[in-house]
Amino acid sequence: MSASTLERTARSRRSRTRSRSVNGRPALALSALKPHQYDLRPACASLICPDCKTWVPITGLQTKKPKLVPHDNGRAGKDAAVRCRLGSNRLVTVNVTVKKWQERLEDGGAETASRQATVVLPKAFSPQTDRTLRARAERTLAGRVADWEAVLPRVADADKNRRAVPAGDRPTEGPAVPLKTLHPKRPAR
Structure with a gap:
């Protein structure tokens, strides 16, 4: 048998939510997140999972029930693959438009870019x-x-000089120093 010289490509599929299971936690509203914590570009709609802090794609962005993809909470290639139980298959409420998200993102970028680092001046020496x-x-x-x-x-x-004992049995101020060691006795029972 001769091997085919044609390059195989995957056929295009409809974008849809693959799993019917849904997380029981309340839906995650995008308006509650900061604009740098999610990305609404159609090519890579994703957000940072609030539970495991990893970037996770949002499937079914154009459907009625967009949700987070089932994902692992470890670093890719570094940690063991452990499923994020709290954030996987969690519904997402898309209540922010792409235009509004871009405006908020640009405003935040302009605000942080205008900040200046303070110069710490050394204290003058005597x-x-x-x-x-x-x-x-x-x-x-x-x-x-x-x-x-x-x-x-x-x-x-x-x-x-510190070890020297003053002359006499009394310090200059205070009670007399006992010369005999005191041993209190317990009363008999």
Whole structure:
């Protein structure tokens, strides 16, 4: 048998909703969505499923009951195919015209394009802060080690003064310090 050299093409079919099953949840109104969350162009009428956040085609846009296509909620080629139970076969109420959708989309684009990023100005440094930062940037590891070694005797003196106990059995202010350790005894039963 010889193979056919003609290229096979699929015959054109009527655009219709393939499944008769309908999701029990209330219909999803397009007017409740933001204009960037759905697309009403006839070639690719689709919207973002509010449950799984994936773009889903709308079938039967010209019929009485347009609805979302049964779809998976995972990323294509990345996650396991898990059917979106909440959004599949959900009815869609098309209560926005294509012209009105385009106007809203263009208005939103113009609004966001007119925004300007704010420039964050650095806070002015005081002369002391500026000197400190410059000195810190110029120091090397050997310089920092030398600084610590110069400070260590003063730190040791401060620790020794902190540990010193004042003369006498009483602090200058407050009650007398008990010299005998107290061990309270429990009453006998």
